[in-house]
Amino acid sequence: MTSKEVRNAFLSFFQNKGHKVVPSAPIVVKNDPTLMFTNAGMNQFKDYFLGNKEAKDVRVVDTQKCLRVSGKHNDLEEVGVDTYHHTMFEMLGNWSFGDYFKEDTIAWAWELLTEVYKLDKNRLYVTVFEGDKTDGVGPDIESENIWKKYIDADRILRCDKQDNFWEMGETGPCGSCSEIHMDLRPQAEVDKLSGKELVNADHPQVIELWNLVFMEFNRKADKSLESLPAKHVDTGMGLERVLRAVHMQHSNYDTDLFMDTIRDLESISGKTFGKNEPTDIAFRVIADHIRALAFCIADGQLPSNTGAGYVLRRILRRAVRYGYSFLDFKEPFLYKIIDKLSLQFEGVFNELPEQKDFVAKVIEQEEISFLRTLFAGLDRLDKSVENANENLINGEEVFELYDTFGFPIDLTQLIAAEKGLTVDMDGFNKALAEQKARSKADAAKETGDWQVLLNDEKEEFVGYDYTDANVRITRYRTLTVKGKEKFQIVFNITPFYAESGGQVGDTGVLVGSENQEKIKVLDTQKENDLIVHVVDLLPDNAKQVFHANINLNKRDNTQKNHSATHLLHAALKEVLGDHVAQKGSLVDPKKMRFDFSHFTKVTDEELHKIEHIVNTKIGESIVLDEKRNVPYDIAINSGVTALFGEKYGDVVRVITFGEDFSKELCGGTHVANTSEIGRFVFMHESSVAAGVRRVEAITGDEAEDYFVKKLDVLKEVETLLGHPKDLVKQVQSLLKENKENTKKLEVLGQAQLGQLKNTLRSKVSAHNEVNVLIEQVEADNAAGIKDVLFQLRNEVDNLFAVLVANINNKPSLSIMISDSLVKDKGWNAGQLIREWAKEVKGGGGGQPFFAQAGGADVSGLPKVLELAKAFV
RNA sequence: GGGGGAUUAGCUCAGUUGGCUAGAGCGUUUGACUGGCAGUCAAGAGGCCACCGGUUCGAAUCCGGUAUUCUCCA
Known part of the structure; x- marks a missing residue:
């Protein structure tokens, strides 16, 4: 079989x-x-x-x-x-x-x-x-x-x-x-x-x-x-x-489930399975991990640095590591075995074969980025190896390599062993335990038992039809997060939409029918199919009937964004093609975010087209067609858009905006008519992973505000520039002019410094084979003086220069001493300036040949000049 | 969510304990050698050292914050 x-x-x-x-x-x-x-x-x-x-x-x-x-x-x-x-x-x-x-x-x-x-x-x-x-x-x-x-x-x-x-x-x-x-x-x-x-x-x-x-x-x-x-x-x-x-x-790996992949791997690696244990382990690791990766990605989970995505990343990296160390893969290879793997699941889990190109692309990209960290880590490891004491590589260094640079510990050990070194694993494990303790302490969360108040009723969501309702609390429990106590409560019926399908949960307020007490609902979440309301205090009388009101404004703005998401999804397919599949979305009152599979950047032109289609559909005032209890098969056959990695029941809810435009399975709340959305504007287009693009957009009041503000800015700029015919051209030429002027100023400044330098050079006088320059100069910053001194240093041999200046009522001292004098006479500008800066109530320092100082008292400047003269 | 890094020229990165006016390689432009290409040599352009604030006589360098990004742990 x-x-x-x-x-x-x-x-x-x-x-x-x-x-x-x-x-x-x-x-x-x-x-x-x-x-x-x-x-x-x-x-x-x-x-x-x-x-x-x-x-x-x-x-x-x-x-x-x-x-x-x-x-x-x-x-x-x-x-x-x-x-x-x-x-x-x-x-x-x-x-x-x-x-x-x-x-x-x-x-x-x-x-x-x-x-x-x-x-x-x-x-x-x-x-x-x-x-x-x-x-x-x-x-x-x-x-x-x-x-x-x-x-x-x-x-x-x-x-x-x-x-x-x-x-x-x-x-x-x-x-x-x-x-x-x-x-x-x-x-x-x-x-x-x-x-x-x-x-x-x-x-x-x-x-x-x-x-x-x-x-x-x-x-x-x-x-x-x-x-x-x-x-x-x-x-x-x-x-x-x-x-x-x-x-x-x-072995499980001897079955056709794994052998097909192993044979595939043999042919691309040139190695043979069953020859020796270390390579066999690598074959098995890869044959196993590729399945995990393929199915998770096909179900919409992308590798990332948090949560489930991080688990995926670790699995992928482990597979690459084994391939790298034992099968000599130094370049991406995992993505190559997806094609054959997906064949095995045709007719069983079609989400994989249908998305195999996408899955392979994501894996390849992730492999490339890991190989990059791997090579960077190798360089870094070389340094640790050089620093090794008595054949032992410092555990903390190895931990840093692992923790900060993502270099796998077993690879470190392998390389160390090749060089006859061992790794201080005690030090490593200690550091790792500390990090784990930190994270655990932070994530500590405790839930109490449910306290049941009412047993006989089932919770029902009525929020599609009502935004308020009289409700009873059926059960509650405490939830302690980071020492803060909150409560989760469940109602018999609820108008609150629980966060799911990317749409944020409703907030609102409960008012007690008997004592008028008010309880704020901070968030609404789903635990499996249970709708849980988060509050920060429990009512005094939990058994009374409460009048529950959702925050209407928030819901309204949120559902405008949600409906617009559906229009967007349909428009994306129309403009970019049928390969576009939703990979994630976020809908809140302020904005929407939509991730979808697509392999290249969406051009400005395409974005404009999409935006135009969505706005046209908004303008057509399409009435929402909502069907709640459609058998899943019938819905799918009618050509509705279902998502990979989403769990659907036997009966589904179908949201249609235009029979031949947008039909999606969706549990979220929507506007009754597309005209409510008002206007749709893209804010952003970017990439989240290989083969996945992200667009962000706003609608309704947010979009309105956006246009008003942008127009205001535009008008202001036009006024400032005297209403030019071509605003862009005008700004471009201003920028160009500005750049030219800056250049000119620079040149002028250089010339001025050159003049100052020439003046100063003429004041250089010789004392016992030392060319001395001790002057007070005019300057507006110490950097200019530094500049002049460096130039003089190149032009005058055996130079001993001390320049002081009064810059905005603050003293500035600079000393330059030619290398020859530093060497022959042992003079040290840094030491001298520390001494002399005392006269201006300041301090400074530098190197033997050049030093600068500042201070607080300009009246001490003449004294500094005297000291300098006395010194030579 | 918590910790640790990183951000310097178009790209890949150096830049010691704050102080020799910010560097290298690759790429790029120009020129020379060559019949042409490749190549070699020479010269040049290209930097708000991520952003904001602070400490200091002086900050790419130290401190705080923000953003982006990598990474480990949950």
């Missing part, structure tokens, strides 16, 4: 058992502050388990794109070193939301593995939960008994909380689980030692295949457990592993 066949077999097996096949959620998570990437199949169903939302289908099956870069068994640095951990993987899962439980789950799992995949029963083991006293949960006898129907009792193992109790996070739904493990070792080894001894022992050949989670508890912030209202099943089986099990292979 190929990977495609194994995947399909899973989906159709459960489809035949009454499960609905649902698409994978995007791998990059939006609307959940606790998570950057989908790290388990259950993420997209979190709301069902938490009881925030009711499941429409109680039996579901899917394959979910997942990414893990940290966790108890997943350290990025380990991936590729072993043969069975991955960053990106597909999690096959079947789900029951309050429907079937342990009996069916176990029976079907066994049937699929042994009858469809035909795995060898003699190599399978299962585990069940042994119970935990502190949690007050007993052993999972129920599962054990079910298993006994299918498998020998001595193949069933009881395991502890760490292995067989699944938790979503610190808090949230959880429950015991039952795992199926498989022994893939050669028969000779199996004969020597039973696989039973190796289950859960991190043996590379005795691996966990499938985890069946029986969700029945909710872990609260105080660590106690409470029962969930309904019992659920959440199972997860890594496609990469089961595929390997089906073929009894030694």
